Amino acid sequence: xxxxxxxxxxxxxxxxxxxxxxxxxxxxxxxxxxxxxxxxxxxxxxxxxxxxxxxxxxxxxxxxxxxxxxxxxxxxxxxxxxxxxxxxxxxxxxxxxxxxxxxxxxxxxxxxxxxxxxxxxxxxxxxxxxxxxxxxxxxxxxxxxxxxxxxxxxxxxxxxxxxxxxxxxxxxxxxxxxxxxxxxxxxxxxxxxxxxxxxxxxxxxxxxxxxxxxxxxxxxxxxxxxxxxxxxxxxxxxxxxxxxxxxxxxxxxxxxxxxxxxxxxxxxxxxxxxxxxxxxxxxxxxxxxxxxxxxxxxxxxxxxxxxxxxxxxxxxxxxxxxxxxxxxxxxxxxxxxxxxxxxxxxxxxxxxxxxxxxxxxxxxxxxxxxxxxxxxxxxxxxxxxxxxxxxxxxxxxxxxxxxxxxxxxxxxxxxxxxxxxxxxxxxxxxxxxxxxxxxxxxxxxxxxxxxxxxxxxxxxxxxxxxxxxxxxxxxxxxxxxxxxxxxxxxxxxxxxxxxxxxxxxxxxxxxxxxxxxxxxxxxxxxxxxxxxxxxxxxxxxxxxx
Amino acid sequence: xxxxxxxxxxxxxxxxxxxxxxxxxxxxxxxxxxxxxxxxxxxxxxxxxxxxxxxxxxxxxxxxxxxxxxxxxxxxxxxxxxxxxxxxxxxxxxxxxxxxxxxxxxxxxxxxxxxxxxxxxxxxxxxxxxxxxxxxxxxxxxxxxxxxxxxxxxxxxxxxxxxxxxxxxxxxxxxxxxxxxxxxxxxxxxxxxxxxxxxxxxxxxxxxxxxxxxxxxxxxxxxxxxxxxxxxxxxxxxxxxxxxxxxxxxxxxxxxxxxxxxxxxxxxxxxxxxxxxxxxxxxxxxxxxxxxxxxxxxxxxxxxxxxxxxxxxxxxxx
Numbered sequence: 065x066x067x068x069x070x071x072x073x074x075x076x077x078x079x080x081x082x083x084x085x086x087x088x089x090x091x092x093x094x095x096x097x098x099x100x101x102x103x104x105x106x107x108x109x110x111x112x113x114x115x116x117x118x119x120x121x122x123x124x125x126x127x128x129x130x131x132x133x134x135x136x137x138x139x140x141x142x143x144x145x146x147x148x149x150x151x152x153x154x155x156x157x158x159x160x161x162x163x164x165x166x167x168x169x170x171x172x173x174x175x176x177x178x179x180x181x182x183x184x185x186x187x188x189x190x191x192x193x194x195x196x197x198x199x200x201x202x203x204x205x206x207x208x209x210x211x212x213x214x215x216x217x218x219x220x221x222x223x224x225x226x227x228x229x230x231x232x233x234x235x236x237x238x239x240x241x242x243x244x245x246x247x248x249x250x251x252x253x254x255x256x257x258x259x260x261x262x263x264x265x266x267x268x269x270x271x272x273x274x275x276x277x278x279x280x281x282x283x284x285x286x287x288x289x290x291x292x293x294x295x296x297x298x299x300x301x302x303x304x305x306x307x308x309x310x311x312x313x314x315x316x317x318x319x320x321x322x323x324x325x326x327x328x329x330x331x332x333x334x335x336x337x338x339x340x341x342x343x344x345x346x347x348x349x350x351x352x353x354x355x356x357x358x359x360x361x362x363x364x365x366x367x368x369x370x371x372x373x374x375x376x377x378x379x380x381x382x383x384x385x386x387x388x389x390x391x392x393x394x395x396x397x398x399x400x401x402x403x404x405x406x407x408x409x410x411x412x413x414x415x416x417x418x419x420x421x422x423x424x425x426x427x428x429x430x431x432x433x434x435x436x437x438x439x440x441x442x443x444x445x446x447x448x449x450x451x452x453x454x455x456x457x458x459x460x461x462x463x464x465x466x467x468x469x470x471x472x473x474x475x476x477x478x479x480x481x482x483x484x485x486x487x488x489x490x491x492x493x494x495x496x497x498x499x500x501x502x503x504x505x506x507x508x509x510x511x512x513x514x515x516x517x518x519x520x521x522x523x524x525x526x527x528x529x530x531x532x533x534x535x536x537x538x539x540x541x542x543x544x545x546x547x548x549x550x551x552x553x554x555x556x557x558x559x560x561x562x563x564x565x566x567x568x569x570x571x572x573x574x575x576x577x578x579x580x581x582x583x584x585x586x587x588x589x590x591x592x593x594x595x596x597x598x599x600x601x602x603x604x605x606x607x608x609x
Numbered sequence: 610x611x612x613x614x615x616x617x618x619x620x621x622x623x624x625x626x627x628x629x630x631x632x633x634x635x636x637x638x639x640x641x642x643x644x645x646x647x648x649x650x651x652x653x654x655x656x657x658x659x660x661x662x663x664x665x666x667x668x669x670x671x672x673x674x675x676x677x678x679x680x681x682x683x684x685x686x687x688x689x690x691x692x693x694x695x696x697x698x699x700x701x702x703x704x705x706x707x708x709x710x711x712x713x714x715x716x717x718x719x720x721x722x723x724x725x726x727x728x729x730x731x732x733x734x735x736x737x738x739x740x741x742x743x744x745x746x747x748x749x750x751x752x753x754x755x756x757x758x759x760x761x762x763x764x765x766x767x768x769x770x771x772x773x774x775x776x777x778x779x780x781x782x783x784x785x786x787x788x789x790x791x792x793x794x795x796x797x798x799x800x801x802x803x804x805x806x807x808x809x810x811x812x813x814x815x816x817x818x819x820x821x822x823x824x825x826x827x828x829x830x831x832x833x834x835x836x837x838x839x840x841x842x843x844x845x846x847x848x849x850x851x852x853x854x855x856x857x858x859x860x861x862x863x864x865x866x867x868x869x870x871x872x873x874x875x876x877x878x879x880x881x882x883x884x885x886x887x888x889x890x891x892x893x894x895x896x897x898x899x900x901x902x903x904x905x906x907x908x909x910x911x912x913x914x915x916x917x918x919x920x921x922x923x924x925x926x927x
Contacts, residue, residue: 155833175921
């Protein structure tokens, strides 16, 4: 019994919402959640956005973000109910007994202060260590977390280290005061897969070596399976399933958990290339104004009618730049683009309306890609007016057809974007692109901002629409699972170059080049012990070399 | 070259260019006014012959550009010209006046800037609670009342009724430092009340803006007290906008104190300028214009440079 560090009973959390044009009202976002966490154990909280997982994590520090308030229940840390103690007691707990690692270390470090000052601040403030002791401990943690130059990295400012390094610094910040519990809130979500694996391993080893307990919050079940002892699945503020990691992954009981475990099960038969590609990118080299180096080097790819080319790479690989070149937003320095048998003007101004119509685009952030003051009907109707000069009943009929195609239906025609969920917004963006009857659509990370199950639905929809409309996709993504699910051919990009290109079956089969191998092996897999296997495998390989 | 040095020298060069432009504008505008110095000296009833003679004598017949070049060269050598009305060297008379104005501005700034920032921090600490509302209400009231009214009210109640401080702020070189301070106490209070609200509200807004950021949440989750969160983590990131508004107000303290100087009969630049404007003493107006422009541009340049220096990305490049 004494080993229970964190005991949460019937936790209820509320928030005040401000719907436009209505009176503010209080809603409940977590409806009575209970769990226990023993010393030195890791509990994974998993769910989609809106599940309340971050809110529950912060509640273990008696903290409510924005207008969020804890309205009921008990949170016992080290044998006392922190919801009933004074603010000064809670301040002793925060940064002392319980610490926090946020999703974006880049935003969570104060840009105006050196890393070391921020890492040791809580420990010194709580008089747990003297400044000197705390700095020594921080340097030890930097080394343990695999940061380069651990003795001096603390002297740098946050902008002087990379995102992955900063995330590890944040972990050091959380571990520095020797807490009993660390709340990890999506600590690797913002990182590239190849970086994620290192940070994940660093976090896991740090947890093991310091004997600290942790709440690990994420939407990625494959990730949480690697680090946690128990898992709690949450959905819209309710517990769906709570059990050991082994039981949740290998023997899920609830339908929702089963869906999460088996997500990304889309089967897509690869199509054969046609003799006549719809898009040909020949020797494109491009750079941004004011930079003295090229962002794209001699890129050659083709997209075939009714097929999907997935362009995959990590942040900074040049995949979005390629989309900007193809759409004419960034004229290339060299090379040319052939589309539907005709050469495209390098810049947007030189393209005909037909060029524009046949090449549409869907963006990552559906939120900001729509005018919030226009209804769904206006948004989808705009390309119909612009390209086909449709008006009145004819236009409305076509809008309804498109809404049916994206599985929303006529009822949505008068709604505003703010009234739609993330997945519905992306569907409207798809309908807007389809309205132009394009030959090809560039999809730039269209599922990255969505929850896995919703993203799955969008991918299925895109595949169905491809069959009906015979439209080609150039699909930009960093997510290899998405690539597997929808592509016919794949281009792997790294530092502005296409390092591997060909039909899906060929690109995803060995022998691999080094980068593709690294990329493929870094995608978390939904089985226990995957992380150790990969890391051990890599160590063996580097020893073998 | 370190990017900071490059950016700062760019700022300074731009400031000088702007000052040059301002001098041309001031000169051009006084040229565009009807009548000229000769007319002003001789008055409306002067004969055309006398006017022509005086113009010849003063060199007013030459090209405007030539006269501008001469005037500018003079300024660069510290020669601001001679006053038309009293024939005194402008640089000399301005010298002591400017000193007085800067003395007043300095003390007003010394009181108002720290007070404004402190009140701003206090308002953030107790945001939307009564201390915040009280601070906002009081400072907004003082900025809304015209300064001459505040001046007269203070003179009547503080100086006349209570007998504290001198009702007139006349100072001269024979006074001791403490006597001078006693003399300017009331104008300093009035100026402080006028500039306080602006700076305090900007401090509050800039810090509140920063308070939304994730690193402030990190600081709160470290269990720091509210004031430490604001002072250590929010304030350093809010310096740039605060310095900007502080500099605008400092410039106002130098350039815009005419009314207060007149109310308290303070021998500063404002009084001097007003006196000579009424007498159409163009060389004095020109000289004052350039000095005010230089102070304004200089202070804003300092604000820009502080903002550059306050940015850690520029101070410590990758």
